[in-house]
Amino acid sequence: MINGRLRDTELIVDLGAIKHNIHEQQKLLPPNSKIFAVVKANAYGNGLVPVAQTAISAGATGACVAILDEALELRDNGITTTILVLGITPVENAHVAAEAGVSLTVGSLDWLEEYHRLASENHYTKPLEVHLGIDSGMGRIGFTTVEDFHAAVKFLREHDEFEFEGMFTHFATADSADDSYFNRQVAKWEQFVNSLTELPPFVHMANSATGMWHREKITANTVRMGISMYGQNPSGRELAATLDLKPVEQLVTTISFVKKLRAGESVSYGATYTAKEDEWLATLPIGYADGYPRCMTGYKVLVDGQFCDIAGRVCMDQMMIRLPKRYPVGTKVVLMGRSGDKEISANDLAEQAGTINYEIMTNISNRVHRTYLS
DSSP states (O other): OOOOTTSSEEEEEEHHHHHHHHHHHHHTSOTTOEEEEEOHHHHHTTOHHHHHHHHHHTTOOEEEESSHHHHHHHHHTTOOSEEEEEEEOOGGGHHHHHHHTOEEEEOOHHHHHHHHHHHHHHTOOSOEEEEEEEOSSSOSSSBOSHHHHHHHHHHHHHOTTEEEEEEEEOOSSTTSSOOHHHHHHHHHHHHHHHTOSSOOSEEEEEOHHHHHHOGGGOOSSEEEEOGGGGTOOTTTTSSOOSSOOOOOEEEEEEOOEEEEEOTTOEESGGGOEEOSSOEEEEEESOOGGGTOOGGGTTOEEEETTEEEEBOSOOOSSOEEEEESSOOOTTOEEEEEEEETTEEEOHHHHHHHHTSOHHHHHHTSOTTSEEEEEO
């Protein structure tokens, strides 16, 4: 993996903003509530290890990842708290998680029975921490009936190679103004919770959106803090944020080349942009291979507190912008973040690209160097 340390393009990550956002969520939760920091997908593009370390130092009880490899990277870097893999891990690899003390999501009795067989044959000695996933309406993974869930709980408690550490669900519409489907999911989740006389240590059903807009309906002791931890609104602009969130990241570059574009001259692939009059044109060392979408062609960036139009198509590694006047090579350009009194947010980029702020953030490639502010 190449990291562009010698190129003037970087993602600036404010770790102090992560701490602030966690503390803002903690203020609004009942006493003794726990927070799991969701750091999957390279911490939403911000850097798996430094973000996890920061979140735990800010009070997060543990971390959530998507795949086992992410969890092992955290263990290799000294993270000793609870780490939960939210996706389904192939059963033949689960012993690796047990050895590393990593918790796994399980959504079927078949998976547990197969692991029990492998553990018996291979004499695994360390117990596997298990969180049972409940499909309350997301339709992705997990138990759909209380009967099947009870069978899994019984199996867990009868076999020493397991520890029943947690249970959880995930909501499909917690970030929507229409809460009818959300309420149906909550009702189904409560059936599972109320069916147990003894709950596991971690009971979690609240994602960022639930922790922000549905705190009164949380029947759990743990919140999974995802995109809100990064200072972003889970709903985009559909609902107003109820937390004082600080955006964590800025995407910035500098002008690498400047020239006078003459009237009638064209720019970039397909010659889709032609100057109507003489103007100053700047080239930036960033493109769609860095995660700045090609569909941003025709959008804008910030230079010296002023919006500047993107001229022509965004290329793989470079892009061009139209300047109001000549600026020297090395002038800072903001693609996401604030310059002067103006700002381009992840939501702004998402609306232009026809997607969501999550995708904008996670698509910033590893070629873009991450710089951390404490």
